[in-house]
Amino acid sequence: MTGTSLRRGATTFSFVAPALLGIAIFFVYPLISAIYFSFTEFDLLSVPRWVGPENYRRMAEDPFLLQAVRNTLWMVVVFVPVRILGAIGLSMLLVQLKRGAGFFRTIFYLPALVPPVAATIAFVYLLKPGTGPVNHVLEMIGIDGPLWFNSPAWAKPSLVLLGLWAIGDLMIIFLAAVLGVPESLYEAASLDGANAWHRFRSITLPTIRPVILFAAVTGVIYTLQYFDQAAVAGSIAGGQATVGAGISQSFGYPEGSTFTYPLWLYTVGFRYSALGYANALAIVLFVVALAVTVILLRRAKAFSGEES
Amino acid sequence: MTVTLERPVASAPATRAVKRQNRLAWIARHSIAIALAIMFVTPVVYLVLLSLMTSDQALTSDYWPNTWHPENYLRVFRATPLPHYLLNTVLYAVTATVLTLVSSVPAAYALAKLRFRGRNLMFLVVICVMMLPPQVVTVPLYLMWARYGLTGSLAPLIIPALFGDAFCIFLLRQFLLTIPGEYLDAARVDGCGEWRTLLRVVLPMARPGIAAAGLFQFFYCWNDYYGPLLYTSENEQSWTLSLGLASFRTVHHVDWNLVTAATVLAMAPLIIIFFFAQRSFVQGITLTGFKG
Numbered sequence: 001m002t003g004t005s006l007r008r009g010a011t012t013f014s015f016v017a018p019a020l021l022g023i024a025i026f027f028v029y030p031l032i033s034a035i036y037f038s039f040t041e042f043d044l045l046s047v048p049r050w051v052g053p054e055n056y057r058r059m060a061e062d063p064f065l066l067q068a069v070r071n072t073l074w075m076v077v078v079f080v081p082v083r084i085l086g087a088i089g090l091s092m093l094l095v096q097l098k099r100g101a102g103f104f105r106t107i108f109y110l111p112a113l114v115p116p117v118a119a120t121i122a123f124v125y126l127l128k129p130g131t132g133p134v135n136h137v138l139e140m141i142g143i144d145g146p147l148w149f150n151s152p153a154w155a156k157p158s159l160v161l162l163g164l165w166a167i168g169d170l171m172i173i174f175l176a177a178v179l180g181v182p183e184s185l186y187e188a189a190s191l192d193g194a195n196a197w198h199r200f201r202s203i204t205l206p207t208i209r210p211v212i213l214f215a216a217v218t219g220v221i222y223t224l225q226y227f228d229q230a231a232v233a234g235s236i237a238g239g240q241a242t243v244g245a246g247i248s249q250s251f252g253y254p255e256g257s258t259f260t261y262p263l264w265l266y267t268v269g270f271r272y273s274a275l276g277y278a279n280a281l282a283i284v285l286f287v288v289a290l291a292v293t294v295i296l297l298r299r300a301k302a303f304s305g306e307e308s
Numbered sequence: 309m310t311v312t313l314e315r316p317v318a319s320a321p322a323t324r325a326v327k328r329q330n331r332l333a334w335i336a337r338h339s340i341a342i343a344l345a346i347m348f349v350t351p352v353v354y355l356v357l358l359s360l361m362t363s364d365q366a367l368t369s370d371y372w373p374n375t376w377h378p379e380n381y382l383r384v385f386r387a388t389p390l391p392h393y394l395l396n397t398v399l400y401a402v403t404a405t406v407l408t409l410v411s412s413v414p415a416a417y418a419l420a421k422l423r424f425r426g427r428n429l430m431f432l433v434v435i436c437v438m439m440l441p442p443q444v445v446t447v448p449l450y451l452m453w454a455r456y457g458l459t460g461s462l463a464p465l466i467i468p469a470l471f472g473d474a475f476c477i478f479l480l481r482q483f484l485l486t487i488p489g490e491y492l493d494a495a496r497v498d499g500c501g502e503w504r505t506l507l508r509v510v511l512p513m514a515r516p517g518i519a520a521a522g523l524f525q526f527f528y529c530w531n532d533y534y535g536p537l538l539y540t541s542e543n544e545q546s547w548t549l550s551l552g553l554a555s556f557r558t559v560h561h562v563d564w565n566l567v568t569a570a571t572v573l574a575m576a577p578l579i580i581i582f583f584f585a586q587r588s589f590v591q592g593i594t595l596t597g598f599k600g
Binding site for chain 1: 334337338340341344345348349350351352354355358367368369371411412414415417418419422424430432433434435436437439440441442443444445446447448449450451452454468470471472474477501502503506527530531533534537538549550551553554555564567568571572574575578579582586590593594
């Protein structure tokens with residue numbers, strides 16, 4: 001190795017050193033400790049004691065975990081596709097508007113900026129069974145509105161509504177994709193007599209398919225860590241005394257219907273201080289998230305990242 | 309166009325019919341857009357109206373304040389620790405954003421423009437970190453910060469910003485890829501070292517990308533609920549707006565009109581910033597998407 005290449009190596013290293021340190025301290029180290037801790041038992045005051053795969057065995061008999069997994073699966077199956085369909089619909093509408101497209105784009109985007117806690121509070125008010133305006137409007141057209149966040153059957157659909165409201169980021173990603181479809185393709189199809197639906201199915205959809213995959217994968221990852229809205233909705237709608245960490249007492253309100261996997265992980269770790277078991281739950285979450293990410297990475301050209 | 313030329317007789321009524329159909333479609337689309345726009349705006353408008361009512365009226369099903377009480381916004385500052393939460397939030401969001409940018413730009417530049425062994429592996433790891441749900445490493449990290457006695461403060465949220473942020477590195481790298489290599493080669497030919505090239509040539513050109521990354525980071529910190537809940541809930545002195553809002557009513561026994569006033573105050577700065585920086589935003593979001 002010559003002196004210059006050594007020096008260049010040192011320069012490159014100085015560029016990436018902080019990030020590499022960060023990855024080591026805040027990713028590799030805690031991940032390895034989490035794997036080790038998942039085979040132990042301890043709380044905030046005691047030293048980890050090796051128990052083997054006991055924590056993983058315990059999962060099979062944990063009724064709360066079962067409920068949390070069911071709720072998170074429900075969100076993955078409903079929340080993710082509904083948001084993708086909504087974002088595609090909005091972006092298709094936007095590209096067809098001749099006037100005011102910029103104005104409508106801004107309006108549709110803005111709710112994505114509202115802090116999740118503030119947005120959740122707003123929706124709990126909006127959907128309040130007795131006094132909220134939504135049920136008031138429904139009543140005017142002769143519909144007896146549901147109890148929304150106060151009903152075990154409607155609490156998760158209410159969270160989906162909240163997620164649809166804050167759809168702006170996803171909408172912009174789809175809008176860019178839809179605008180990237182070459183105009184000439186549409187013109188050719190129009191001459192062939194294809195109607196709007198045909199044009200969408202045979203031109204738009206195939207072109208934006210990679211974006212749909214991207215949105216699905218990131219949507220699943222997002223749903224796996226869905227925490228803020230579920231926690232705050234339970235606490236505000238339940239109206240219980242929730243002070244700081246005490247908020248975990250109102251997790252899942254009503255009747256566990258909003259108890260997602262991350263909420264259960266938090267409760268196990270920081271309310272029950274079963275830190276070994278919490279780490280086992282974390283490792284399972286990691287394996288699932290990693291598997292989903294691998295699907296994305298194997299398909300993604302942009303991610304593999306050579307400049308051409 | 310060709311239709312009219314080929315079949316002039318038949319096409320005259322057809323074009324009129326097509327025109328009418330187009331106009332109907334135009335009206336239909338714009339009506340849908342307006343209806344949706346009203347639905348998107350309603351939650352915020354309703355919240356603002358509630359925040360201007362008396363505490364008694366806020367408990368009813370009214371939408372329109374009988375009497376207007378803009379002083380609610382002053383009261384919420386005096387009756388609650390809102391100024392304190394606001395200060396903590398600004399402290400967290402500003403320092404974390406600045407530090408994250410300073411530590412992430414060089415790494416992103418190296419990943420985009422420098423050749424070195426292990427570059428692809430490092431980029432792969434950055435993506436994995438970005439995709440990792442924060443709950444996976446929560447317990448070991450909490451124990452680490454507790455060992456240093458830093459739980460109960462915002463330090464566990466600010467210190468990591470010194471070491472770059474995966475999402476920020478990813479976003480900046482995607483942006484830096486779009487800068488043509490010739491500019492960098494020209495700078496190198498002029499005898500600039502890599503650091504000087506970065507500071508003198510790349511930074512000025514990458515300003516829009518850095519702005520987008522900085523905005524995302526700022527908004528992320530401002531909105532963050534999980535982080536402050538995890539590390540600061542034991543010490544109210546360090547609470548941020550998100551955490552304070554969620555526990556407002558029960559801790560301070562304030563009325564709903566004041567809770568909504570505080571909620572409006574938490575979202576207002578973000579919306580104002582957005583209107584000044586709309587272009588950076590849209591560009592940033594499209595960069596995070598897929599170029600498949």
